[in-house]
Amino acid sequence: MICSADLPTDLPVLAAFEDHYRAGYVDPWHAHEHAQLAFASSGVQVINTDGASFILPPNRAIWIPPGTNHQTICRSDVVFQVVYVDRAFRPHNDRCHVFEASALLRALIGEVVALAGRYDSDARSTTIVELLLGEIDRMPDVPVQAELPVDRRLRRVCEAILADPGDSRDIDYWARQAGMSRRTFTRSFRDETGMGLATWRRQVRVMEAASRISAGEAITSVAYDVGYDSPSAFTAMFHRTFGATPSAYCRR
Known part of the structure; x- marks a missing residue:
């Protein structure tokens, strides 16, 4: 200290x-x-x-x-x-x-x-x-958070995705992991987090990317690691979230 x-x-x-x-x-x-x-x-x-x-x-x-x-x-x-x-x-x-x-x-x-x-x-x-x-109160919020569900089955799924945001397995896989039908999983996940799994995972990915880019990692390698097929697709999503490209975000 x-x-x-x-x-x-x-x-x-x-x-x-x-x-x-x-x-x-x-x-x-x-x-x-x-x-x-x-x-x-x-x-x-x-x-x-x-x-x-x-x-x-x-x-x-x-x-x-x-x-x-x-x-x-x-x-x-x-x-x-x-x-x-x-x-x-x-x-x-x-x-x-x-x-x-x-x-x-x-x-x-x-x-x-x-x-x-x-x-x-x-x-x-x-x-x-x-x-x-x-x-x-005058400062604008930064969208770098992911709501976590209370249901322990859903929370296990979220914790697994937080540990590996680049995991691209589909909703059917995660529903099975939670021991739920696809329909029940979809409804419960949205009720508890306020968004669907795909949107939630996208938020986690952009959070992970922001943290790693801020720590000095190369933008291209980060884009692939968090599950994007191309740096351009990643840059577009990053810009929609933060209002700036990854490189501009780091400079700011």
């Missing part, structure tokens, strides 16, 4: 720090009493909750509401900053979600972290905290 701060409770921010982990590190399942705002300055993390799986690429942030059971997996060496926010503060979107981090938001997070040991409740510090919390 590089720096840590325990801030006074007259403002919603309770603590802030910067830390780094090696590739492959797994932070086991746990929950916090207060909300967590985490910003990835470098590296790629996977954050799993009971209800969804998220990719946190570099220069994006994630909001984790208080009491959310979650696990973090580092796909590469990671440097990140964390701000713990009193549970009384609730942004408009209080669900766990990944969002863009503007230059202003990144600077404000850095300033809150830099207050370690020097917080004196002056006007500047108060303004920084208020601006930080106000910026959260």
